[in-house]
Amino acid sequence: MNRPFAEWRGGPGSHTVVAVCPRAERTARSAVRVTPGRGTRRSTRRRDGDAQPRMEPGGLDSPGTGLSETDRRQAVHARSRGVFGTLIQIESVTKRYPDGTTAVDGLSLEIPDGSITVLVGPSGCGKTTTLRMINRMVEQTSGRILLDGADIREQPVSTLRRSMGYVIQNAGLFPHRTIVDNIATVPRMLGWDRRRARERARELMERVGLDGALARRYPYQLSGGQQQRVGVARALAADPPVLLMDEPFSAVDPIVRKSLQAELLRIQEELGKTIVFVTHDIDEAIRIGDMVAVLRTGGKLAQFAPPDELLSSPADAFVEDFLGTDRGIRRLSFFGSDGLELTTQPVLPAGADAAQAARAAASGAPYVLLTDAEGRPRGWAEAKGGPAGGEPELLPTGRPFVAGRESLRDALDCAVLSPTGWAVAVDDQGKVVGVVSQEAIGAAIRSAHAARQDGDGAGGADRADATRAGAVT
Amino acid sequence: MSLFQFISDFFRDNANWHGAYGIPHRLLEHVEYSLIALGIAAGIALPVGLVTGHTGRGGNALALVATAARALPSYGLLVLMFFWLGLGLTPVMIPLVALAVPPILVTTYEAMRTLDPAPVDAARGMGMGPAAVLFQVELPSALPLVLSGLRSAAIQVVSTTAIAATVSLGGLGRFVVDGLYQQNYTIVVGGATLIAGLALVTIALFWLVGRFVVSPGVRGRR
Ligand SMILES: Nc1ncnc2c1ncn2[C@@H]1O[C@H](COP(=O)(O)OP(=O)(O)OP(=O)(O)O)[C@@H](O)[C@H]1O
Numbered sequence: 055m056n057r058p059f060a061e062w063r064g065g066p067g068s069h070t071v072v073a074v075c076p077r078a079e080r081t082a083r084s085a086v087r088v089t090p091g092r093g094t095r096r097s098t099r100r101r102d103g104d105a106q107p108r109m110e111p112g113g114l115d116s117p118g119t120g121l122s123e124t125d126r127r128q129a130v131h132a133r134s135r136g137v138f139g140t141l142i143q144i145e146s147v148t149k150r151y152p153d154g155t156t157a158v159d160g161l162s163l164e165i166p167d168g169s170i171t172v173l174v175g176p177s178g179c180g181k182t183t184t185l186r187m188i189n190r191m192v193e194q195t196s197g198r199i200l201l202d203g204a205d206i207r208e209q210p211v212s213t214l215r216r217s218m219g220y221v222i223q224n225a226g227l228f229p230h231r232t233i234v235d236n237i238a239t240v241p242r243m244l245g246w247d248r249r250r251a252r253e254r255a256r257e258l259m260e261r262v263g264l265d266g267a268l269a270r271r272y273p274y275q276l277s278g279g280q281q282q283r284v285g286v287a288r289a290l291a292a293d294p295p296v297l298l299m300d301e302p303f304s305a306v307d308p309i310v311r312k313s314l315q316a317e318l319l320r321i322q323e324e325l326g327k328t329i330v331f332v333t334h335d336i337d338e339a340i341r342i343g344d345m346v347a348v349l350r351t352g353g354k355l356a357q358f359a360p361p362d363e364l365l366s367s368p369a370d371a372f373v374e375d376f377l378g379t380d381r382g383i384r385r386l387s388f389f390g391s392d393g394l395e396l397t398t399q400p401v402l403p404a405g406a407d408a409a410q411a412a413r414a415a416a417s418g419a420p421y422v423l424l425t426d427a428e429g430r431p432r433g434w435a436e437a438k439g440g441p442a443g444g445e446p447e448l449l450p451t452g453r454p455f456v457a458g459r460e461s462l463r464d465a466l467d468c469a470v471l472s473p474t475g476w477a478v479a480v481d482d483q484g485k486v487v488g489v490v491s492q493e494a495i496g497a498a499i500r501s502a503h504a505a506r507q508d509g510d511g512a513g514g515a516d517r518a519d520a521t522r523a524g525a526v527t
Numbered sequence: 528m529s530l531f532q533f534i535s536d537f538f539r540d541n542a543n544w545h546g547a548y549g550i551p552h553r554l555l556e557h558v559e560y561s562l563i564a565l566g567i568a569a570g571i572a573l574p575v576g577l578v579t580g581h582t583g584r585g586g587n588a589l590a591l592v593a594t595a596a597r598a599l600p601s602y603g604l605l606v607l608m609f610f611w612l613g614l615g616l617t618p619v620m621i622p623l624v625a626l627a628v629p630p631i632l633v634t635t636y637e638a639m640r641t642l643d644p645a646p647v648d649a650a651r652g653m654g655m656g657p658a659a660v661l662f663q664v665e666l667p668s669a670l671p672l673v674l675s676g677l678r679s680a681a682i683q684v685v686s687t688t689a690i691a692a693t694v695s696l697g698g699l700g701r702f703v704v705d706g707l708y709q710q711n712y713t714i715v716v717g718g719a720t721l722i723a724g725l726a727l728v729t730i731a732l733f734w735l736v737g738r739f740v741v742s743p744g745v746r747g748r749r
């Protein structure tokens with residue numbers, strides 16, 4: 055067993071609150087790429103963490119906070135290529151229940167360290183059973199599970215479980231304890247004094263985006279989404295290296311679910327936990343997974359791949375069917391929009407003179423985009439009529455996409471929804487940086503696909519580069 | 528004479544307030560018998576109810592025992608025990624305990640059976656041992672129901688402890704039994720009023736205990 059667990063077992067004294075700015079973490083990760091190993095990375099991150107400010111807790115709904123999704127995936131891809139070790143190895147594990155049901159059948163999985171691995175599949179395919187075998191809530195019939203290279207049966211079951219946060223559907227909060235005491239449960243079990251445990255709990259409330267005013271409330275006084283956040287905070291309280299989550303967000307409405315997913319990605323980015331996440335929702339799997347394991351009924355592994363690869367090359371008809379339609383469109387989420395060729399020719403800034411207007415009209419585009427004094431899009435005008443004489447009739451621009459940060463899927467969506475067939479690209483402040491036609495987006499998609507194919511041939515590095523700066527919808 | 532006349536006469540009579548035959552002493556005896564009976568019953572029924580409810584096994588056997596115990600007539604049992612065991616506290620305790628066990632047993636079992644399994648699963652998943660799960664998670668959530676079982680047992684015991692007087696023991700039943708014998712209805716009504724009052728005090732006490740030991744987070748649970 056190597057260092058992090060020893061550190062972790064060190065008890066209360068050795069706990070440091072890991073508060074990391076994502077960029078710092080990224081630096082830390084690249085810095086230790088030459089020397090793989092969890093211990094090294096963790097301690098590096100801790101040093102960084104002491105000096106770095108924490109991200110504000112409120113920003114869960116703003117997709118632009120911090121590190122872009124594909125950057126995170128890039129780091130994980132790097133690790134799944136073998137630079138870092140695997141944390142949890144499931145080796146031909148079978149679970150047969152006493153009644154004869156084979157829930158999991160000869161399953162082998164290597165769960166990479168510091169990333170989100172999603173187990174997905176139809177109901178009854180053995181996802182929960184697999185997850186619960188990792189913290190020994192269910193004992194496997196045969197095979198073995200290794201954690202950091204050591205069989206999980208070698209340590210006492212309570213020690214094992216305390217090193218793994220466990221989050222379940224409907225949160226499973228203790229109804230008789232206040233929110234802060236719910237979160238403080240594991241630190242208290244580890245012997246922290248009450249004050250320190252509560253302090254830690256309040257810190258975690260902030261981290262998962264909960265208002266501190268809720269601390270003294272009881273679970274029944276919280277909404278389902280808030281309860282789920284408390285569940286996550288409680289699982290994180292003792293800073294365990296592993297987080298096991300069983301359909302944690304399936305009981306909340308789609309909007310809350312999306313913000314919880316965003317929150318989880320942000321937390322994972324900040325803390326670098328190894329997360330095993332069970333869901334039956336393939337969209338959720340693709341949205342949050344660094345690696346996705348598709349299980350089929352009877353507990354057999356159908357495919358284990360990054361989501362991007364899952365969408366581009368499903369292993370068989372079952373996986374393809376499970377992924378559903380519009381795989382191609384959904385896969386565009388993994389392509390950044392920074393390769394798009396934007397043009398500023400048909401863009402006419404506020405207060406432009408006649409010459410500029412004439413040049414814009416002559417750009418070849420059927421429409422001209424007018425912007426306001428701040429450079430934000432106002433609307434499309436027909437190029438033929440010539441905007442020089444009087445105020446032309448404007449067509450709405452619809453939602454623009456953020457160039458570079460949002461994906462090709464967002465760009466295509468904007469173009470499809472635009473009355474002119476052209477998408478408007480803006481920067482983070484909402485200022486127009488250019489426009490792009492459907493045709494140009496189509497060309498970009500084709501070349502991105504081609505580049506991805508070459509990248510696969512050459513090894514992962516190019517692939518990772520190609521996805522830089524895209525955002526997942 | 529009206530009922531209230533009896534009651535006020537009884538409580539105004541100075542003689543009723545002093546000595547081994549006075550109200551304070553009889554009250555103390557009554558409370559003592561009741562507490563002993565309730566303690567024994569709880570000592571049997573709580574662990575059995577918690578364990579069977581926790582494991583989910585033995586529910587049928589438990590229902591059978593509870594029904595049988597409920598069908599036992601307390602007074603009949605007392606008389607039987609008196610002839611079998613002779614004078615003493617034991618023949619009184621047996622019917623009282625038999626009376627108090629079923630409500631405690633059944634509600635405790637039910638309380639454990641109907642617990643939300645999710646918090647228990649979460650507790651086990653975070654590494655709590657079986658004892659910690661029972662005392663830190665299950666019991667606090669089951670407490671409102673468990674207390675209500677204890678409360679109905681206590682009320683029944685307090686009322687029924689009066690039968691102790693019929694086998695020459697003390698308690699508030701003495702007033703009723705002696706009064707009937709002497710055809711002194713002031714004492715009969717006074718004793719009955721005291722027993723009813725004690726039952727009300729018991730309810731109030733349980734309400735108070737509930738306020739203190741049941742978490743506001745589960746107080747709504749019945
Ligand atoms: N305790 C048990 N005893 C017997 N069979 C069980 C037990 N738990 C689960 N099973 C069976 O094992 C299979 C896998 O169950 P599991 O709960 O792992 O599925 P799942 O993939 O999590 O499904 P869902 O998406 O519905 O939660 C199912 O056929 C289920 O009926």
Ligand SMILES: [Mg+2]
Nearest residue numbers: 181182183300
């Ligand atoms: Mg399940």
